[in-house]
Amino acid sequence: MFRRNRYTIRCDPMGNCFAWLRPSRVRLTPTNRYRYDNTIDVVSSDKNALVLRRIDFQIESNSWDHRTEKYALTKRPNNPRLVVRRGTPFEIRFTFQRQYNRKDDIINLVFTVKDAETTSYAQSIRITIPVFDDRNTSNVSIVLEDEWSAKVIKVDGFSVSIEITSAPTAIIGEYILSVDTKSISKGNRSLTTNPVKESIYLLFNPWNKRDSVFLKDREGRDExxxxxxxxxxxxxxxxxxxxxxxxxxxxxxxxxxxxxxxxxxxxxxxxxxxxxxxxxxxxxxxxxxxxxxxxxxxxxxxxxxxxxxxxxxxxxxxxxxxxxxxxxxxxxxxxxxxxxxxxxxxxxxxxxxxxxxxxxxxxxxxxxxxxxQSAHDTHSSITVDRFFDEEGEPLKGLNTDSIWNFHxxxxxxxxxxxxxxxxxxxxxxxxxxxxxxxxxxxxxxxxxxxxxxxxGEVNKHFDGKFVYAEVNADEVYWLFLGPKQPVKLISQLTDSIGLNISTKAVLRNTRVDITDNYKHKEKSAEERETMIRALRLSRSQYSRYYLNERFEDIRFEFLLLDDLLVGNPFTVRLRMYNKSNKVYTINSVIGVRTTLYTGVTKAVVKKDRRDVRVGPKTEEEIAVLVTYSEYEKYMTDQGLFSITVMANVIETDFQYYAMDDFRLRMPDIIIQTIGDIIQGKPFTCNVYFINPLPKSLTKGTKDPTILTDYLTMPVFPETEARASFTIIPKTSGERTITAKFTSLELKDVDGLKNIRVSASFPNHSYNN
CATH class of the missing domain: 3.90.260.10 (Transglutaminase-like)
Structure with a gap:
């Protein structure tokens, strides 16, 4: 045995030499003397070649190995399909019209992306894979870890089991397969092509270290x-x-x-x-x-x-x-x-x-x-500029930026x-x-x-400036006094955007705060340095404005109780504490509006105007009560409100402005299950909630999973709405039942319950 370049050349006792690629990351095109291009329309040119009679995709075992056993495609009663992940081997059993001869028979597998308008070997749309048989020294193959490969792993009578490994960079999608066969017993170089009707689906593979979506954490993959x-x-x-x-x-x-x-x-x-x-x-x-x-x-x-x-x-x-x-x-x-x-x-x-x-x-x-508090920055300034009139009313024509309650x-x-x-x-x-x-x-x-x-690397592809502003923009308030008057900078908030950035916990139905993934702690030196870096990469004139001096004699406090069930009244409070020895007059306007979650106002529910004198070292409070009868007809589906406070200190011409969003909580649907929960067997699920409104609910529907129950009777105030469903779980393991209720008067009511479905027969298991 001797070495040449990156290959190991081996010779058998008969003098036949064949090549093996040494472990290397060099990308080469696998080729050998039996690889050839072919066209699907060729059916049979070699009477001695293998002819495919039957194919077994071994869907059940392959699906478990590739963690695709839950896909409906793999479980269809008629014409199920194989779904596998790229870079991981799978096995197919091919049955031919005669026994496979290791010495004379050549098998090539041809995979073609089904919806490709044109096919090309160079672009990996059509891949021809020589099937390697390590017991046949004349069947030469170069196996590369980043390329497709196939090898014979078992011969049983007329059946040949072949292990196929797709490239970890392969095109994902639906593939069609054909099997090219050839017999070299008499020097014949023609081939037989055996098209396969059933297609194969190939997915990305987070379990494969060479895949660009590889995720190391096992529980993370599960979630x-x-x-x-x-x-x-x-x-x-x-x-x-x-x-x-x-x-x-x-x-x-x-x-x-x-x-x-x-x-x-x-x-x-x-x-x-x-x-x-x-x-x-x-x-x-x-x-x-x-x-x-x-x-x-x-x-x-x-x-x-x-x-x-x-x-x-x-x-x-x-x-x-x-x-x-x-x-x-x-x-x-x-x-x-x-x-x-x-x-x-x-x-x-x-x-x-x-x-x-x-x-x-x-x-x-x-x-x-x-x-x-997600910012929508329309001009890439890394700021959200909000314009208001003297009563705190937003000016639609100027407010192209917005802040969404959530996004x-x-x-x-x-x-x-x-x-x-x-x-x-x-x-x-x-x-x-x-x-x-x-x-x-x-x-x-x-x-x-x-x-x-x-x-703050906002110039990195793609759309860095927009996403950065969503989580870390500065919020700037401007007072607009007229078309020919200069706007007045009221305040600038550096920590009001990008709050409580949330996602579901791994394998638990609880919230995880990931704000620290997106930005440094608010008002920290690192956070301000990041903001300055982002501003330097931004070219908008708005990014050059900064906060003016503040008036310190009066401390304003805006209070709002934010844990109320829909149907209840709520109160908005403005407290003013005079820290000085002077008397000040406060002109205040408190506005209550219903909004969409994008921050867009739907309707003004109430506006309260008052003048209050605040003496030295004293505290005054303005309280505005909003009842259900006042907000009922203006409510949005999600029960969202926006509260604004504009307070003008007459003696100094200082404006205090505050804005906050809150929602009225919807009732939760309670879900109860009765009896054992076993795969393939029915069980009863009861769902109910109590109407919190001072009026009846009409035309109500309850919908757990995809079952719907229409309630024929009104649900009276403070009474229970109840329905029962029969559910048959199709798979075992941890599952979640979700329920949703909607009516003319009350929407967006939901609930969930985690259950464990027992298997009706022994389960497969796999190592994650």
Missing amino acids: YVLNESGIIWRGTHEKMKPTPWNFAQYEDLVLEASLYALSKVGRLNVTDRGDPIKVCRHISAIVNSVDDNGIVVGNWKEDFRGGTAPTDWHGSQAILQQFYKTKRPVKFGQCWVFSGLVATSESSLDVSNTICNMARCIGIPARVITNY SWVEVWIKRPDLSMSGAYDGWNVIDATPQETSDGLYRCGPTSVEAIKQ
């Missing part, structure tokens, strides 16, 4: 890839609302819909579908319908006629199935619905959930993130070699499908490195 249910956080930063969401990445047509959206809606180049950076960027564009008739139509108004209200969705399954069947955008969604589809999400047809669903479905680790997006776990080969920006990256601003001409956002955002 961010395999978990089909989750929690989305909504509400306000002072009253956060957990909302259950069923990502449903395994359900019927969901995988097909996700791949269809990538190829036909996003028109992602086939050769780019192996790159998670490009895949994620396209997902963020195709989930919304603005540019390309994507999956979800966004609607931030209160009129949802012709579609489903965003708060009525509680999972991604129905959304993706409807989209795939109709090939038309689904109405309607808001940010958390978009996120859920990308991971698969919440009742407002949250865009975030849609993104999360699609990412998990195709094998990319993903989680939904909620950012409270949801998705983080995906991917490598970012395009930013740094050192791996400094690998890990969690933001993608957001909510159509807010364009990026390279399309409404999309990301992937944006979370680490780059924390360090």
Whole structure:
């Protein structure tokens, strides 16, 4: 045996030499004297060649090995399909018309991306894999760790079991397979092509260290890839609302819909579908319908006629199935619905959930993130500029920036070699499908490195300035006195944006605060240095304004109790403490408005104007009571309010301005199960809640999972609404039951319960 370059040349006793590649990361094209291009339309040219009679994809065992056993495609009673993850071996048994001859028979497997308009070996759209048989020294093969490979592992009569390993960088999607055979017993060089009707689905692989989506943490993979249910956080930063969401990445047509959206809606180049950076960027564009008739139509108004209200969705399954069947955008969604589809999400047809669903479905680790007090910076100034008149009324024409009570997006776990080969920006990256601003001409956002955002590196691809402003912009208040008057800088808040950034805990239905992932501690030296770095990279004139001197004689305190059930009154309080020996006159205006979660005002509920004298070393309080009868007709689905306080100190012409958002809490649905819960067997589920309103609820529906019960009788004040369902669990293990109630008078009522489904037969197990 002797060595040449990177190859080991070995000779058998008969003098036949064949090559092996030594362990190396050099990328070479595997080739040997029996590899050849072929066309599918060739059926049989060699009467001595093997002819395929039957194929066994061994779906059950392969699915367990690849953790894809829950996909509906693998369990269809008719024509199930194999779903595997790239870079991990899988086994297929081929049965031929005669026994396989190790010395004379040559087998090549040809995998072709099904929806490719043209096929190319160079672009990895069609891959021909010589099947290596280590017992046959004349069957030469070069096996590369970054390329496709196949080898014979068992011969049993007319059947040959072949282990196939796809490249860890392979294109993900649906493949068609053909088997090329040839017999060299008489020097024949013609071939027989055996097309296979059944296709194979290939996904990203977070378990493979050579895959760009590899996630080392075992429990993290269980949560961010395999978990089909989750929690989305909504509400306000002072009253956060957990909302259950069923990502449903395994359900019927969901995988097909996700791949269809990538190829036909996003028109992602086939050769780019192996790159998670490009895949994620396209997902963020195709989930919304603005540019390309994507999956979800966004609607931030209160009129949802012709579609489903965003708060009525509680999972991604129905959304993706409807989209795939109709090939038309689904109405309607808001940010958390978009996120859920990308991971698969919440009742407002949250865009975030849609993104999360699609990412998990195709094998990319993903989680939904909620950012409270989320800035929408329209001019890349890294500031949110808010203009008000003398009564604290927002000026619509000037307020192009906004602050959302909360905003949801998705983080995906991917490598970012395009930013740094050192791996400094690998890990969690933001993608957001909510159509807010364009990026390279399309409404999309990301992937944006979370680490780059924390360090203020806002010029790193993609959309760093926009995401940085969402979590760390300064909030600047301006008093507008007229078109010919200079605006007055009232105040600048450096710590009001990006609060309580939240996600679901790993394998627990609790909240985890990840604010520190996005920014340094507020008002710390590191945080201000990061802000200055970001401002220097921003070129807007607004970024050059800073806070003026403050008036210190009077301390203002704005108080609001934020844990009230809908139907109850609430009180807004303004306390003023005079620390000086002077008398001051305060002119105050307190405004109460109902709002959408995007910060847009729906209606003014109440406005209170008063003049108050505050003596030396004394304290005064203004209290404004708001009753249910006053806010009832103006309420939004999510029960959100915005409170503004404008106080003018007459003697000094100093203005104090404060603004806060809060929500009235909806009742929780209680879920009770009766009897043992066993896979494939029915059990009873009771759901109920108490009507908190001083009026009856009409036209109510309760919806656990996908079952719906229409309540025929009104639900009277302070009485119980109750329904029962029979549920048959299809799979065993930890599961979540979610329930949602909606009526004319009360919406966005939900609840969840974690259950454990016992297996009706011994389970497979695998090592994560």
